[in-house]
Amino acid sequence: MNTHRIASLTARRCWSGARPSRSSFVSQQRPAAPAFHSAAANFNPSTSVRHPAIVQRAQTKGQSALHNNFPHQSHTNLNRPLHTPTKMATDAVSAAARIEESKRLAASQAVQDHLLPTYTHIGIGSGSTVVYVVDAIASLPRSVTSQMAFYPTGDQSRDLIKAAGFRLGYIEDLPRGQMLDVCFDGADEVDPALNLIKGGGACLLQEKIVATAARKFVCVADFRKISKNLGTEWKQGIPVEVFPMAVPRVLDELKRLGSTGAKIRPGTPGKAGACVTDNGLRIVDAAFKPLLTQLPEGKKDGEEGVWTVDGLARRLIEIPGVAEHGLFYGKSGLEVESGAQKPVAAYFGMADGTVKVQTLEKGLVRV
Numbered sequence: 001m002n003t004h005r006i007a008s009l010t011a012r013r014c015w016s017g018a019r020p021s022r023s024s025f026v027s028q029q030r031p032a033a034p035a036f037h038s039a040a041a042n043f044n045p046s047t048s049v050r051h052p053a054i055v056q057r058a059q060t061k062g063q064s065a066l067h068n069n070f071p072h073q074s075h076t077n078l079n080r081p082l083h084t085p086t087k088m089a090t091d092a093v094s095a096a097a098r099i100e101e102s103k104r105l106a107a108s109q110a111v112q113d114h115l116l117p118t119y120t121h122i123g124i125g126s127g128s129t130v131v132y133v134v135d136a137i138a139s140l141p142r143s144v145t146s147q148m149a150f151y152p153t154g155d156q157s158r159d160l161i162k163a164a165g166f167r168l169g170y171i172e173d174l175p176r177g178q179m180l181d182v183c184f185d186g187a188d189e190v191d192p193a194l195n196l197i198k199g200g201g202a203c204l205l206q207e208k209i210v211a212t213a214a215r216k217f218v219c220v221a222d223f224r225k226i227s228k229n230l231g232t233e234w235k236q237g238i239p240v241e242v243f244p245m246a247v248p249r250v251l252d253e254l255k256r257l258g259s260t261g262a263k264i265r266p267g268t269p270g271k272a273g274a275c276v277t278d279n280g281l282r283i284v285d286a287a288f289k290p291l292l293t294q295l296p297e298g299k300k301d302g303e304e305g306v307w308t309v310d311g312l313a314r315r316l317i318e319i320p321g322v323a324e325h326g327l328f329y330g331k332s333g334l335e336v337e338s339g340a341q342k343p344v345a346a347y348f349g350m351a352d353g354t355v356k357v358q359t360l361e362k363g364l365v366r367v
């Protein structure tokens with residue numbers, strides 16, 4: 001397995017030009033990770049995590065680079081404030097490394113718990129956390145993984161599968177009636193009922209097809225994704241994949257439904273113009289008031305722009321021109337035999353190096 005190759009593929013995954021910067025998050029629970037295009041993020045966190053010496057080197061490098069950018073702040077300036085840009089850069093690098101490590105821990109535990117050696121058809125989702133899923137699977141004996149076919153959810157995961165030397169499967173060729181054994185995928189936000197927001201990296205349509213084709217859908221994420229209500233942690237809005245000709249009409253309808261400032265996702269800085277998905281469509285990010293899991297008594301779904309997850313999810317897909325949206329909702333794989341959009345379990349790597357698992361029966365518990 002070529003870890004370095006896989007890590008470099010993360011850097012140029014579909015959201016390199018499409019994902020809204022993580023730094024636009026305003027959340028106290030999520031340490032501000034540097035935007036992927038910032039200089040501080042140019043070090044490779046996935047390799048640094050495993051080699052503390054490299055983290056140290058990257059931090060030292062970050063310091064000296066920043067000193068060069070701020071020549072007026074000499075080393076002998078005793079009046080320098082405690083929180084200098086240099087310290088902030090160092091903190092940002094350690095926060096980013098901690099987040100990467102938490103993704104790796106979640107992925108590795110999820111694979112350990114849910115990938116049986118007898119499985120032959122495996123779905124691989126999109127995003128930066130899934131890279132560690134592939135990494136964990138690639139560390140298994142070749143005699144096991146060579147019996148498996150891996151089904152991607154977009155260009156990035158197809159590249160990951162190929163780089164790991166795995167056999168690529170095509171979901172369109174999976175015979176009718178047959179299901180994937182398991183699918184691993186990330187999420188942008190997870191509520192206590194295991195509803196998800198996905199599509200922060202512009203992948204959601206193929207993800208939903210692959211997840212619902214699996215007997216078991218397992219979610220992997222870091223601690224920033226844990227949420228009480230969808231829309232409280234992931235504030236950019238619900239990603240909605242839309243046919244280009246329908247975009248203005250969809251924006252109008254989203255406003256009528258109570259979305260506050262739905263907008264077309266730009267492709268910048270990676271691409272001029274709009275973000276184009278793996279399916280050649282556009283992404284509209286539609287922010288709503290935090291989504292409920294239950295309707296308060298006497299209230300109607302959508303009244304004053306307040307929606308339940310299920311109510312909004314069903315309403316969004318009815319809009320002509322909407323190909324799919326990033327709300328994964330409804331039944332989980334524990335409740336139905338097939339077609340579940342909600343995972344059977346969500347694995348979260350925590351900032352303290354532990355892993356928590358969230359299921360419908362047990363809630364959020366430490367492994």
Ligand SMILES: O=C[C@H](O)[C@H](O)[C@H](O)COP(=O)(O)O
Pocket residue numbers: 125126127128129130185186187188198199200201202203204207
């Ligand atoms: O569009 C991208 C996918 O839905 C990802 O699975 C989701 O955005 C989570 O990505 P990450 O693991 O990079 O946070």
